[in-house]
Structures are given as C-alpha cells and as structure tokens.
Amino acid sequence: MDYARKARCGHWEYLEEVYNIPIEIELPKGTVYKLLGKELTWDDEPVELQTETEKR
DSSP: OOOEEEOSSOOOEEESOOOOOOOOOOOTTTTTHHHHHHOOOSSOOOOOOOOOHHHO
C-alpha cells in the first residue's frame, strides 16, 4: 500500500512504509485511580476509557 507524504517542495511523494513514533504521556500521581476508581497493577487486564457520550 502506498502512503502519501508532502515533500519540502510542496509536491506529494508516495512511500511504501509507514513509521511508528512511540508517544509517552506521564500522568500525575493519582490520575489512574481518579479515572478508574481503583489502582492498577501489572497483573490487571488492559482497560479502555470511554468518553461521557460513549457511556450513554
């Protein structure tokens, strides 16, 4: 699959690879507990947060 990218000269080029850029967000202490109502450990299953509109 080809992926488009804008080159410096303003023309679009096509690449065959897409690169993954890892992103880390450091949360203030207590944020996970406030969002989930419990502490998480490495043994817990993954969780997914929902917005208020998704809960309805």
